[in-house]
Amino acid sequence: MVDTPISPLATPFPALPPIAGATPRVARARYKTWNRCDLTFVELAPGTAVAGVLTNSRCPSPEVEWCRAALTLGRARALVVNAGNSNAFTGNRGRAAVEAIAARTAGHLGCQPSDVFVASTGVIGVPLPIDKAEAGLDAAFTADITDWKSAAETIGTTDTYPKGAMTTAIVDGRTVTLVGIIKGSGMIAPDMATMLGFVFTDAAVDPALLQRALSAANAPSFSCITVDGDTSTSDTVLAFATGAAGNAMLVDDDSAGADAFRAALNDLCHQLAILVVRDGEGATKLIEVEVIAAESDRSAHRIAMSIANSPLVKTAIAGEDANWGRIVMAVGKAGEPAERDKLSIRFGNTLVARDGLAVEGYDEAPVAAHLKGQEIAVGVDLGLGDGQATVWTCDLTHGYISINADYRS
Amino acid sequence: MVDTPISPLATPFPALPPIAGATPRVARARYKTWNRCDLTFVELAPGTAVAGVLTNSRCPSPEVEWCRAALTLGRARALVVNAGNSNAFTGNRGRAAVEAIAARTAGHLGCQPSDVFVASTGVIGVPLPIDKAEAGLDAAFTADITDWKSAAETIGTTDTYPKGAMTTAIVDGRTVTLVGIIKGSGMIAPDMATMLGFVFTDAAVDPALLQRALSAANAPSFSCITVDGDTSTSDTVLAFATGAAGNAMLVDDDSAGADAFRAALNDLCHQLAILVVRDGEGATKLIEVEVIAAESDRSAHRIAMSIANSPLVKTAIAGEDANWGRIVMAVGKAGEPAERDKLSIRFGNTLVARDGLAVEGYDEAPVAAHLKGQEIAVGVDLGLGDGQATVWTCDLTHGYISINADYRS
Known part of the structure; x- marks a missing residue:
């Protein structure tokens, strides 16, 4: 426990009973x-x-x-x-x-x-x-x-x-x-x-x-x-x-x-x-990444982790920017089976890209409102098979840099 | 070309001759x-x-x-x-x-x-x-x-x-x-x-x-x-x-x-x-990562990239902190053959860890001076075989966050 400010995503410590033994x-x-x-x-x-x-x-x-x-x-x-x-x-x-x-x-x-x-x-x-x-x-x-x-x-x-x-x-x-x-x-x-x-x-x-x-x-x-x-x-x-x-x-x-x-x-x-x-260092948003319709669960997990570890995806979400192009990038770099023209992407419940194309005239208001929240959901539908995975990460902010560029070794 | 400040690592554009044809x-x-x-x-x-x-x-x-x-x-x-x-x-x-x-x-x-x-x-x-x-x-x-x-x-x-x-x-x-x-x-x-x-x-x-x-x-x-x-x-x-x-x-x-x-x-x-x-986004240091004595060149490359992509290594170098523990971490997570007790690490020409241990009483002055420079060399000797690789990256700074959390999609 350090003196840095408490994570804005912190939740109160629950009442935990003793465990006999x-x-x-x-x-x-x-x-x-x-x-x-x-x-x-x-x-x-x-x-x-x-x-x-x-x-x-x-x-x-x-x-x-x-x-x-x-x-x-x-x-x-x-x-x-x-x-x-x-x-x-x-x-x-x-x-x-x-x-x-x-x-x-x-x-x-x-x-x-x-x-x-x-x-x-x-x-x-x-x-x-x-x-x-x-x-x-x-x-x-x-x-x-x-x-x-x-x-x-x-x-x-x-x-x-x-x-x-x-x-x-x-x-x-x-x-x-x-x-x-x-x-x-x-x-x-x-x-x-x-x-x-x-x-x-x-x-x-x-x-x-x-x-x-x-x-x-x-x-x-x-x-x-x-x-x-x-x-x-x-x-x-x-x-x-x-x-x-x-x-x-x-x-x-x-x-x-x-x-x-x-x-x-x-x-x-x-x-x-x-x-x-x-409590991720510098986190201001909790991000859930769900990948469905991948070739296998293992493939879905790797694609989800590629998204969750992408600094460009994480900074975009920190900036509350619906930059789904970076999600395409992260899917593409994962090295797993993916077909650009079958790929769909959502923020929250709003589909922003479908079948390899931006959804024309999608309603930006609910997406902007969702991205302003603390709990962000990103969904990717690969359109290939039955594989699925859900992973969790946080955004990448100035706080992460401050904590880790100043940490005393 | 954008209006952001020119990278501190920029070099002048050389005189390039026309190419016939x-x-x-x-x-x-x-x-x-x-x-x-x-x-x-x-x-x-x-x-x-x-x-x-x-x-x-x-x-x-x-x-x-x-x-x-x-x-x-x-x-x-x-x-x-x-x-x-x-x-x-x-x-x-x-x-x-x-x-x-x-x-x-x-x-x-x-x-x-x-x-x-x-x-x-x-x-x-x-x-x-x-x-x-x-x-x-x-x-x-x-x-x-x-x-x-x-x-x-x-x-x-x-x-x-x-x-x-x-x-x-x-x-x-x-x-x-x-x-x-x-x-x-x-x-x-x-x-x-x-x-x-x-x-x-x-x-x-x-x-x-x-x-x-x-x-x-x-x-x-x-x-x-x-x-x-x-x-x-x-x-x-x-x-x-x-x-x-x-x-x-x-x-x-x-x-x-x-x-x-x-x-x-x-x-x-x-x-x-x-x-x-x-010209890496937000870069203030050019980092060369050399890995030697790995099991194979391919293995050396993967370990070098694991170090070069680690946000904790990159923020430590941004902070001019000789935090070689983070390099150990990045070697360990690469999933490639490595034996902790054969591992040696240097910054510049100064060995800071040898055979899985901190070098007792190593001279910190040349390390600190090296880390204050713009061109940082990190060396890892795995002590296993003949594989080697050299890769280049930059540090991870507030500049990267500013550029990418504010980028307009």
Whole structure:
């Protein structure tokens, strides 16, 4: 959380209930010269299942490598999140810092180091100072239990507001609750995950089912957002299921309980993903790009991302300019099957181009009104097949330049 | 050419000699409400060979489709370039405009319409008005012969300065001259070609050899520059060889003359490509990204382009910030083979990270001095193989946002 103005697209932090078996505490490790909490420690009840999706970056942080290995065991007793230092690209010293955090936490809880999940974001290339991490952990171990809002504030870096969401599902006759917190604002083009997102539920879920459900929920949510096309070295989404709700363990994919749980998880991940775009660096508009009638879903997704990552499309929308020629450009450059003379484009509900031609005399008033709003819908109909995709991004403004040309490395 | 301030990276227009057999004239077609020349007509001597590289966009302009068809014949008598209207995404009416221009020019010269090459840039989605094009052509047919500088000014749109280059080669004992003019500033990520570039030479060159030479020259020049990652619908580079120098026709690739001509063409295309980056929208720094020791040249190129297109890298350089963590990020997201712990990064000649770690206590003074300059060199050594690539881009500044969020569609 920084002192920059709150995103105009921010939404209030919702009332999030405690999750039995997942207990958050925060502390000051002082990874930077600030006086805010920057270390989050979530203790998880014995038997908690864990699943995760991690960055596909070829240069991942040691935290990502640690989580990837620990996820194979499927169980978690703690989550530790550091803000202000990503610990990425720090070689052996970075690995040592993660190991030290896991060891100290395991010693406190009496568990295995591999039961401890670690995530960090912030500056790249500076080893996380082990002394600060250990002192911060010791403070967190004895800190009062806090709420999810404080945890969401503590994991943030360039975020301008804390981001969380919740939902519920009926599983095995019992209401289970899912809570999520997430951070991220720039360097956002998650490739299988977003910056740092954490989901906690009291449902009892088998780790393998939890992993399948999370991977499936990730595809249309975190993998469908982009702020700047820049994929982080640290992208991590972890889901923890404590089992405290007391439902019969969800194991079978083909069950009513699994269906309900998956639907709730999908909903939660979608909510969290949109919150990240709403805090996109410099964002003034939330943009939904829907591509239909592509040759395949995969092709539709690539075309939608080509539009959502185009600086010319994003600046046009920042300028409230119905410049659909730039959308044609972005469709054309995607390298996916497209036929110019079958292409149609809409802003909001108004078709501005159809079958490769501007719609003659279309009513500009509703388009102008739509573009003046905060939530912009762009639709592209390729006229080819059944493939479709929806992705979300934000506009590209002077705010993005100010934030990133002045950022201290 | 627009009224925005001239790029701080602009270089003076060089003295370009006439090319025998290639005669430029300009006129006012008034495609927009301006009083500048916006139609360029270059008459070419009978027998002129032509070659071209055209956009790979799936939504190309009718001009691009016209040139693609005409190039199969290998001969040209005229080039017509329109500025202010790209005629892209205009369906049958756009095709009719191109056909009308070719027909009128062919009537004037007594040649085939397929001997006339047409290129247009500017707004997308508005059919080029045939009446204005025809009146502009008639004015051009009778206009005084002009120089290459006026032609370079006339083909420009959002360009802030006219761009041209020249070189010579000794072929068959005679000096042949190559002159090029180019335009482009935004929507620049040429995919086999850049916005609009035209090369004229008095050398006598067989069209097939000319095409091979141009395609080869394109690969390390126009295909290695990016301003904003946005590939235009209209990218076109055409080379015309009038034969007026009187050398024995170059036909055989394995000849001293062909070697000399190719070397000159490579040099010219490189000069022209750099001029476009120097006029990148909002640019204050010219950035060269060199990637070495990649698994293959192709892999090196993709990693270099991932760095050159990263908004976080480009804003960091705009801020003169040695934020090499963002370069790690861009290497990691490229999806190409990379091993974090073998990766080294330099700014200018100063190594800032080696073998996956910050270089402890590296001298920051030369890095800071280098980043304050106008020509920035970024080097990445992957430590894997023999693949290498060099690409050029510019920084991302408030100027880019101002130009593109205010652009009238």
